[in-house]
Amino acid sequence: MQELSRRRSAPSVTFGAVALLATACGDAGNPSGSPERIEPPDVAKASVQSRELNPQVDGRDLTTLVAGNTAFALNMFNRLRSTSQNVAVGPYSISQAMAMLYAGARGVTELELRSVLGFGVDAARVHPTFNGLDLELQSRNPDIFLRNANQVWLDRGFSPLPEFLDVMTGDYGAPLAVVDFAGDTEAARSTINDWVSEMTEAKISELFPAGSIDGTTVLALTNAMYMDAPWKYTFDASATHPAAFRLLDGSSVMVPMMHFNDFLPSAAGDAWQAVELPYRGDEVSMFVVVPEDLQAFEYSLTPARLDEIIGAIRDGGIHLSMPRFSFRFHASLIEELKALGLDSLSAPDLSGIAPGGLQVQSIEHEAFIEVDEEGTRAAAATGVAIAESHGPTVSADRPFVFFIVDKPTRSVLFLGHVVDPSQ
Numbered sequence: 001m002q003e004l005s006r007r008r009s010a011p012s013v014t015f016g017a018v019a020l021l022a023t024a025c026g027d028a029g030n031p032s033g034s035p036e037r038i039e040p041p042d043v044a045k046a047s048v049q050s051r052e053l054n055p056q057v058d059g060r061d062l063t064t065l066v067a068g069n070t071a072f073a074l075n076m077f078n079r080l081r082s083t084s085q086n087v088a089v090g091p092y093s094i095s096q097a098m099a100m101l102y103a104g105a106r107g108v109t110e111l112e113l114r115s116v117l118g119f120g121v122d123a124a125r126v127h128p129t130f131n132g133l134d135l136e137l138q139s140r141n142p143d144i145f146l147r148n149a150n151q152v153w154l155d156r157g158f159s160p161l162p163e164f165l166d167v168m169t170g171d172y173g174a175p176l177a178v179v180d181f182a183g184d185t186e187a188a189r190s191t192i193n194d195w196v197s198e199m200t201e202a203k204i205s206e207l208f209p210a211g212s213i214d215g216t217t218v219l220a221l222t223n224a225m226y227m228d229a230p231w232k233y234t235f236d237a238s239a240t241h242p243a244a245f246r247l248l249d250g251s252s253v254m255v256p257m258m259h260f261n262d263f264l265p266s267a268a269g270d271a272w273q274a275v276e277l278p279y280r281g282d283e284v285s286m287f288v289v290v291p292e293d294l295q296a297f298e299y300s301l302t303p304a305r306l307d308e309i310i311g312a313i314r315d316g317g318i319h320l321s322m323p324r325f326s327f328r329f330h331a332s333l334i335e336e337l338k339a340l341g342l343d344s345l346s347a348p349d350l351s352g353i354a355p356g357g358l359q360v361q362s363i364e365h366e367a368f369i370e371v372d373e374e375g376t377r378a379a380a381a382t383g384v385a386i387a388e389s390h391g392p393t394v395s396a397d398r399p400f401v402f403f404i405v406d407k408p409t410r411s412v413l414f415l416g417h418v419v420d421p422s423q
Contacts, residue, residue, distance in 0.1 A: 051169065051170060052128070052171060057128060057133075065121055071118045074303060079336040080336065083295065088378075096172070099130050101221060103127060105349060106349045109344045109345070114126075128171055131171040134173075144279055147224075147226045150172040150174035151221075151222045152165070152168045153191075153219065155181040160354050161355075163352075179191055181218060192207070196224045203328070203377065206366075207364050207382075213361065214387070220384065222383045232279060235372075240373060241259075242254045256323065257323050257324075261319050261320075264320060265313045266318045267314060271296075272291040274309050330366040331364075333382075348360055359386070359389040361387045365380070
C-alpha cells in the first residue's frame with residue numbers, strides 16, 4: 001500500500017472465512033437526476049415542504065438512534081445470514097425505508113416498528129433525528145462519494161394525508177412522483193427500478209422483482225444508497241495473485257488474493273482476529289474480522305461485542321491477505337421482519353398515511369459490494385410497496401370444503417371438499 005512511512009515485520013493474518021463489518025453511510029440530499037417533485041392532482045391542499053436542513057438534533061438522540069440502528073442491523077443480519085452463500089446487507093437503507101413507513105403507522109403497528117427497529121428516541125424526534133444523521137453523514141470527507149436518496153411514488157388518484165407527505169419531504173428529502181400502478185403496473189415498476197439503478201450507479205437494477213408490485217399498489221417508499229470509497233492506502237495490484245481460500249466444509253477454492261505487508265490497525269481476541277482498512281480521510285473504515293468459528297462468532301455477535309472489537313484495534317504492523325471480491329444479495333423482508341417481532345405486518349394500521357385500509361405488499365432489499373486494490377464500491381436499496389387492503393388474504397392452497405347455498409332460504413344446493421385439484 002502507498003502513503004506508508006514505517007515498515008517492520010509483522011504476524012500473518014490470512015482472511016479465509018471472512019466476516020465483513022463495514023460502516024454504511026449516505027448523503028442527505030437527492031442528487032441531480034432524481035425525479036422532479038410532483039404534487040399528485042388528487043392530493044388537494046397537501047403542504048409539500050422543502051427539506052429541513054437544520055433539524056436541531058440532540059446529540060443524545062443521535063447516539064440513541066445509531067445504537068438502535070446497529071442492534072437492528074445485527075438482528076437482521078442474523079436472520080439473513082447463510083452458510084451456503086455470500087450475504088451483504090445495507091441496514092441503514094432498511095432502517096430509513098422502514099422509518100418512512102413508521103411515519104404512517106399507528107396503534108400496534110407503530111409500537112412494533114418502534115421496537116423491532118430500535119427507535120429509542122421520543123416518537124416525535126425519530127424523523128428529525130434521521131434527518132440530522134443524514135446531514136451528519138453528508139459532511140464526510142469529499143474523497144468518499146456517498147449518496148443517500150429517498151423517493152415517494154404515488155399512484156394516480158391516491159391521496160396520502162398532508163402531514164405524512166410533510167414528513168417524507170421535510171425529514172427525508174423524498175420528492176413525490178406520480179406513477180400509474182393501476183393502469184400500467186410494469187411501466188410503474190420499471191420507472192422505480194430505473195430510478196434505483198440510476199441512484200446506485202447501475203449496481204442495483206431490479207429492486208422490485210416481477211410480482212412484488214401489482215395493480216392494487218397505491219404507494220411505494222424507496223431508499224437507495226451508493227458509496228465509492230478509495231482506500232487510504234491502496235493495495236499493490238502487482239502483489240495480487242491466485243491463492244487458496246478455505247471454505248467452511250474444509251475444501252478450498254482459488255481466488256485473487258491481495259497482499260499488504262506494512263502498517264494497519266488490528267486486534268486479536270479470543271478466537272478472532274480483526275483489521276481496520278481506513279478509507280481516504282480517516283472518517284470511514286472497513287473492519288474485517290476473521291473468527292476461528294464463523295457460525296459461533298456470528299451467533300454471539302452483539303452491539304456490545306462489536307464495540308469491544310473496534311475499541312481493541314490499535315496501530316501496528318501486519319501482513320494482510322484478503323481476497324478481491326464482488327457480489328450482490330437480494331432479500332424479501334416481510335417474513336424476516338415478522339420473525340423479529342413485527343407481527344401486525346400482515347394487517348398493519350397505516351392510517352397515518354391515509355384513511356381506510358392499507359396493506360404492505362412487499363419489502364424488498366438488495367445490496368452490492370465490490371472490494372479490490374483501489375477501494376470499495378457498495379450499494380443498497382430498500383423498497384416498501386403498499387396496496388389498498390381488501391381484507392385478509394385467504395389462500396385455498398390446501399384441502400378445502402365448498403358449499404353452494406341459496407341465500408334467501410339458506411338451502412344448501414351442493415357441497416363437497418377438494419383434497420387434490422389435479423385429480
